[in-house]
Amino acid sequence: MIAAARTRKFIRLLAVTLGAASLAACAQSSVVTQKSELRASRQASFDQDRTTTSMMKRRVAAVRKHTASRKDARGTKTASHGIASFYTEGTKTASGEKFNTLEMTAAHPTLPFGTKLRVTNVASGQSVTVRVNDRGPYVRGRIVDVSYSAADALGMVGKGVAKVKLDVVQ
Numbered sequence: 001m002i003a004a005a006r007t008r009k010f011i012r013l014l015a016v017t018l019g020a021a022s023l024a025a026c027a028q029s030s031v032v033t034q035k036s037e038l039r040a041s042r043q044a045s046f047d048q049d050r051t052t053t054s055m056m057k058r059r060v061a062a063v064r065k066h067t068a069s070r071k072d073a074r075g076t077k078t079a080s081h082g083i084a085s086f087y088t089e090g091t092k093t094a095s096g097e098k099f100n101t102l103e104m105t106a107a108h109p110t111l112p113f114g115t116k117l118r119v120t121n122v123a124s125g126q127s128v129t130v131r132v133n134d135r136g137p138y139v140r141g142r143i144v145d146v147s148y149s150a151a152d153a154l155g156m157v158g159k160g161v162a163k164v165k166l167d168v169v170q
Helices: 002-041 054-064 148-154
Strands: 077-086 105-107 116-121 127-134 142-146 161-168
Touching (some): 077 148, 127 148, 142 161
Antiparallel strands (some): 105 142
């Protein structure tokens, strides 16, 4: 009789412990999900297809080779080559300014705020000068996020991304 009561007590304690652990895991999961959603909201409006082919893996591997700043023949610094995207959401930039999709601005992970960049679409040759006022992009393999106006001027709105060359102008 006493052994049966102890067994029932042990099973109840085990059930309560498992329930508490399960709730704690759910709570932790929602925090991680909220952080992921926040980061995802800063992604480009049109993500390209996420299917990973061997060609795509090679392209991303090539993009990760971040070329160091160097002076080219014209005296401007070449910052890097890679994939650019654009974003339209957000109310405030990392620099504290109000985000405006109609301005020629960009998000770059490391360049100082106020830096002027010439972004050139490698495929079309179109270029635009933008001012860095935000941090990003938060998608692996991308080197810059530009505002909608800059993306429109570069001719990349329809596709959502473009291979670009960045030159530090000022």
